Amino acid sequence: MQSTLAVGNDANAIPSSSPAFGTPAHPIRPIVPATITATNSSKPVVLPVLIPATSLRPIAFRTFTKKHSLTLTSSALQALATFVGKNCGAKWREEGLAEKVLEEVARSWKKSRGSGIVDGADQELVDILRGIELSMVGGKIVAATSGRRTAPTLVREDSVNAGQMETLSVSTPQSMDVQQETEDICQDPRKFLKVVSLFDQPRLFYDPNRRHFEKVSKSPSLLPDPSQKTKIFRDRYHLVQQRILRNESFQAPTIKRGAAAVNGHASLSRTESSFTQQNAYTLTPIANLLGRSGSNHVLLGLLTTLPTGQLAISDLTGSIVLDLSNAVPVPKGGSWFVPGMIVIVEGSYHEEDSMDGLRLGGGGGVGGTIGGKFAAASIGGPPSERREVSLGITDHKKNDQSTGGGFGWVDFFGVGSEKSFGSKMRTTESHVWRVGSADSKRSKMVCIGELNLDNEQTLGALKRILSLYAAAPVEDMPMAFILVGNFVTNATMAGGRAGGSIEYKECFDLLASILSDYPTLLQAATFVFVPGDNDPWPSAFSSGATTAIPRRPIPELFTSRIKRAFATANTDTDRVPCTELNGEAVWASNPTRLSLFGPVNEMVIFRDDMSSRLRRNSIALTAEDESDEIGEGEMDMEHLQEKDLTSQTLTASRKLVKTILDQGHLCPFPMSIRPILWDWASSLNLYPLPTAMLLIDPEAPAFAVTYEGCQVMNPGRLLAEGRRGIARWMEYDARTKKGLVREELMH
Template identity: 50%
Template structure:
């Protein structure tokens, strides 16, 4: 059989001549054409002027290698690279790099080549590549590939109504019912099929925010490692295991250090100018004017470079650890040195915790001991071993975090993408920011509308119809306490009385689901029977609210007392991330959801985004709403109490610092009248104006004296976000699974974090654009009959709510 020749793309097919226009000419005497107006014809879009440039192939080579080789496993020949460089220089002009035009062109060429089965090697002399570039040239306007609405406008003359419906479903992520009448090489012009139309979605079920909600387990996230050589994130090629080789533990710490180090070098305070020189040694302590000048940039010194530089001033970035001798030490990728913090002051003062296991910045002087001179240096050679002497630290601080927009390369009021950052990296497996981010935000603005004012009520005359794009977080729900189930019933009653269609899209129930580790108990059942009965009681409470079960997604995040981990942990800290509660104990809860959804009609299901569901996820877990537009991290841990137990005590000038009652493992510092510094490396971040606090008493934040609860909340939030890691402790204190530790990274910063910590006061704090919430326990300590939870509206701030039961 002869190979069938592919048909010409329908968008380039010759158009059928229009029928005779029955409307006569308005002025035949002046020779006005009789068919000057074509009511149903669409004029082609005006092409923007592009100034061609000569783009050398060597300049395009790194970008082409990342797109063709790393992403699509294709090999480019020198002739193909020359063809692509000539094409991009002629059609994209000078904006090929800054505006990201070349990346989109290379992406479309690679996809079209793979759709045509062109092979692994892309040859510039092949007719397939020339045909792809010729086809692509006709679909470019202003240096950009015509996607989404432009393609729909061009296809409107040649596609019938059914084909247009299939095209709409394809852009919404649905599978078309039949193949479109165009060549396979043109299917990639829709940019991965994730484009979003400007019109309303035809499927009513897709117009609800819950349809764009995805609960991502820590074991389902992509495992990414930072490549220092390529300055890029790559997928870990090894197969994950709960018992990996010891080398994977080294990889865990190296990856943590590399991510923080590259983030630090992107900060303006660590970017030295090539035209100015630093007259004095830079320090974390700023001048009295607190103005950052070109001379006040910081430079990080590797530990191995301290050899032979006695009395010199340096700044170190390394992992705070405890040496075998019991003293504090700091180590990086080049070596380890003993650390003396007896005279160190935190910058800013009392703004963050410092515990062994954290990556910190230390500013001080290297002191070489006499007995270690010569003999001690010969043992280590400054690489990989312990450096002789000690490092006298004077200032210690957290590495400043980076905003989410800066990491992903998003800028402007409309969140337009720019050239920098890691916008093409898919950190969660829901699509990258550069690929689907702007389209998802457009879809969000179209679906999530402003709340409408409701009818006046006796409780609140100015009440508004609440938005359905809300997440309700209920923390520390001990099912073995009857009062906790009463509080849950009251909370669900509050939301069941809301107007129809305004039910929150998700309820997050956080453990521990039992007050004690009942799975570690003795007896024939080992506590498993009692553990299942607690969830059966939860199912009976949920079954009384079928309307909520039909229109919301319930996510259950376990704690350390939940099965199966508590059966061998006994309620102690178990390795993170930990797996969800087994299905063996939750069958009655799933049955309650199935019963509620069975009573839901098809029309009602489309209106609420489909039937409700119960998702038993890991700890930590992530909620992705509208792809990369919103990322919510949910983490259950007694982090505040663990920080107080293991933190290093530093000098302070505040008389009330003793209230923290810190316990330190290494030797601690003594009290002193240190200076009151307002210094920070994250562009002079101050604990007062760098955070926005929303608590039960907002007026307290305006008082001159910051309340203790607010100060402790800011301290906890700054520590976690600056570390960019959910478990900044030693493995002996809080173990982690080495192969799944990438799920604990907070890079890029999520849009919101739920730190379910009953040992800390409830709070809602915004720091560097990331909104952090702590619901505490559902039962308020010291107040009988009071339930507490947090209500978070998508893209806004959380609100602490209480009820009486």
């Protein structure tokens, strides 16, 4: 948005001598007689700004059209943009002031007129805006005009002396706004559910100089500058480095310890999910290894493969050959290690003069591979950081913000920052969950993975699941169904049964006919469709191989019948009055994010064959003992319904979850293994950690694991492998933040 100070239209207004300081349009105010005083004389001043109508359009569409079913004309949108810029100032977006104003305008319009079209030339809109302006203080509405809230009371204080004038003061209850919003809250939590495409997510990067997140100023492109490729890994390194330096194990203690503790050697070991603080660890830049042969160090860098085939570790200062022949993973059997991951390595440096191997050259040490090698004694992933720590929140009830460098003011996903909206949204969340019964399922989300529409058994399993939920009372139906591809067995337009676009569209037409048999579900739930690698259009040239991520939603060419099914269900005259919201179909990107109650709950949905890719490209460590498992204190495993769950399956699930969340990235691989779109790489970061994550991997067993407060779930395949006639899916409870693998026998 281009913030420009508004200029008054009054011809007698004195122009500002310093526009950069934002002098108000009318700097000279009429003189108030000394005999008249007001208790609100310290009214905060709002500096007006010029807001383009296009910048206000998304908020206006969400408030007027989707929430109140009103249509805005272009003149009305321009009038609202001018009003918000004048009365809310520069913080109209950051503090949510514009949304509150538009909400009040929409309510007043429906109460006074009731017509569905809001016209800027209508005198009624002018009167509504004039009334709201009189009730605003400092950009906020302190007294509503629609009559839905308690009106302000004028308290008249009679003067003691006859010569003194009367004093008028406005008093409003402090809990008035919260109480009214609580009364107006829709019991359907879908009102606060938002699907965020990774292409619409704000593109942020961590600035190590300012120690804060900054927005990328350049517009994204599919063909960016080649320097953007190296910037991807540099940004990842800065993000992980700042996270590690805030970890207590890497901070020097302020209290002196004994001589034995200070001089003792610190080794990497873990208790639960973080390094034990036997001593404060110090990260050494690779360039600083020169001239320090035989000394022990801890390195943080990117695991890479040199053109010679040797493993190396690289940071922003240089690279060095890595010897992992005696390295012990920390913890044993706890993580995968693949080139492209950022790792912490402890060991000793040996210069090339004391080596019998080849000279690697490049003795300068800056920007290239330095001579010598680094013999690693232990290797591990960077320790994860809980979501509360990243956002700087120590007490949700008091909305207490710590001063330890949390990023509570950063709007990571375009739904508002934690500091601005977290407290309010938590109050709303507690009320919504309190309104329903204790066993209400409106807090449930159903995820179905690997939905092959060209398989008759898959369609039969889908019908069984939908009929199970459709038979429940309307108030107990899930609020969302997440249907994840691949939606066809073979890549579209790459041969096979789904050989072309016509056959692919027929599969979705068949899905539309199945969904039409359950109109109550279409009326009361949100259906989210996430594509896989076999879905168009990337499959047209990849033939089902790995495609670049993030990837666009399924094209509208194939979704017309499903949209028509939802429109028919929502206009059905016999529909039950379960909610004021209509059901909808959302075609999401892969990956995608779901926001529930703003920044309070965030779910990441990602369809990828992650486990098989890790097994194919992982580094085999000779000192690794696969029989050792992760400590029980690190993760909580939600018990599956399978009675024959083996320890090997349990270990594999935990290993997969720990690897991804420790890396804090959805794609910790080189570009040759898993390509990504360079300008959207920042949207793949898992920072801060989400509240929940759906990692749909058909090659991995179904599981639900909690790690560092993040619930990671995998529904697996819809048709359980090796178990004929069994349909399997995931059910996630947004209230308890727990997932459950469910199974049902198909008839």
